Amino acid sequence: MRAPTIYDLAEKAGVSIATVSRALNAKAGLSAETRDRVLAVADELGYVPNGTARGLSYGATETIGVVVATRSTNAALAEEHESLLFVDAVIRGAERSAQRIGYALLLASIRPRSGWEAAKRMVGRTDGLVVVDRAVSEEAMAWLAARHPVVALAWDSPQGAELVVRIDNVEGTRQLVEHLVVHHGYREIGVVRGPESSPDATARWQTVERLAATLGARIVGTWTGDFSAASGERVARTIGRSGAPLPRVLMCMNDQMAIGVLKVLAAQEIAVPQEVAVTGFDDIIVSRYLSPGLTTVRQPAEELGAMAVSSLFEAVRGTHLALREMVLPTELVVRSSCGCAPQPWYVASHEATDPAPSPAPAGMVGITAMA
Numbered sequence: 001m002r003a004p005t006i007y008d009l010a011e012k013a014g015v016s017i018a019t020v021s022r023a024l025n026a027k028a029g030l031s032a033e034t035r036d037r038v039l040a041v042a043d044e045l046g047y048v049p050n051g052t053a054r055g056l057s058y059g060a061t062e063t064i065g066v067v068v069a070t071r072s073t074n075a076a077l078a079e080e081h082e083s084l085l086f087v088d089a090v091i092r093g094a095e096r097s098a099q100r101i102g103y104a105l106l107l108a109s110i111r112p113r114s115g116w117e118a119a120k121r122m123v124g125r126t127d128g129l130v131v132v133d134r135a136v137s138e139e140a141m142a143w144l145a146a147r148h149p150v151v152a153l154a155w156d157s158p159q160g161a162e163l164v165v166r167i168d169n170v171e172g173t174r175q176l177v178e179h180l181v182v183h184h185g186y187r188e189i190g191v192v193r194g195p196e197s198s199p200d201a202t203a204r205w206q207t208v209e210r211l212a213a214t215l216g217a218r219i220v221g222t223w224t225g226d227f228s229a230a231s232g233e234r235v236a237r238t239i240g241r242s243g244a245p246l247p248r249v250l251m252c253m254n255d256q257m258a259i260g261v262l263k264v265l266a267a268q269e270i271a272v273p274q275e276v277a278v279t280g281f282d283d284i285i286v287s288r289y290l291s292p293g294l295t296t297v298r299q300p301a302e303e304l305g306a307m308a309v310s311s312l313f314e315a316v317r318g319t320h321l322a323l324r325e326m327v328l329p330t331e332l333v334v335r336s337s338c339g340c341a342p343q344p345w346y347v348a349s350h351e352a353t354d355p356a357p358s359p360a361p362a363g364m365v366g367i368t369a370m371a
Contacts, residue, residue: 004045004046006047008045009042009045012045013037013041015038019034020038022035024042062102063126063127064103064106064127064128064129064312064313065105065107065122065128066094066105066129067110067118067122067131068087068107068109068132069134070109085255090304091305092305094306096305097306097308097313101309101310101313103309106122106125106126108122110136119131119136120140120143120144123148127149127316128149128150128313128315128316130150130153131144131153133153133155133200142160146161149312150162151309152164154166154304163315163326164324164326165311165325166200166325167299167304167329169203171330172204172281172297172298172332173281175332176281177207177208177211177212179332179334181211184338184339186217187217188220189212189218189251190223190239190249190251191205191251192235192257192258193222193225194225194226194254195225196224201253201254220248225253227256228260229256229263230260231260232260232264233260235252235260236260236261236264246276248277249277250277252278252281254280254282255283255296257280258296259294261278262294262337272337273339277337277339279294280294280296280297281296281297282296282299287333288335292337292342293336293337295336295337295340299328299330304328307326307328
């Protein structure tokens, strides 16, 4: 059985095709009685408007583009980036918000600073773009935002016409560093940094560097990862092969890298947290089920995606937004990888934020992770 068309709807309602179009698109110039009759017939026939045709008729696609970065050069690592964790949670939130307003999402995964043409093509296919974590260069962002509604997610403060949705990296990192240095007394910190292209990774690293000096701790080593668990494994093996003492705390810039570090430490039979304390940043779902549970900073990834889409929709509609930069709060989540006593996951996730630390054995080494 063929799907009903606008011609079927017009014939049954006894009106012209133009009248049907005005009724379906809530255009002015129709009586309430006529509009209600057309909509009732549409329901009766099970008529579904053709989104492409509607877009051609009034210049809207009812589609929002989401542009994300694939940083890995290795196919297996690319699969990891695209299959789990932070970006997945952002997309879930974006999709939920898009469904609520009747829009679809068009997703493009591109290489940072080399996917300019792919992002450019998205302009003609969407009503607006959400660009995640520097998936394009600053120059490309300026070009896009000058011609198309754009929300930059997990970026620096607005530099041009774009809106920005991000988290409070500084406050979340501050809470974590103070917990490690002030409450646990760790004085030697190693940091597994994220990609230099990531504003989130940069803000976290700069906060660690500044606070460590202020609180009397030292940065005794830094290593660079790409936010993947595999890069965390590589860093942990590099530290092991160096023969140098482990730092008292090793702070990874996200949970994925922390998970890679934990895997190598377990294989080398290095006890966490008795010998090394490990922490992360993101609070991805797997973090609470590790043994030991991962101390981390929760960022509201789904809420970031939802807010990015809702803000973009308002911009597409021409609504003037009082704020061009929206900053969501983070939350310290204390589990046992930092040296605190183990707690039920539901307490660690929702109630306990900074309990008194368990005494650390002499010579205990610490590791911390951020993403």
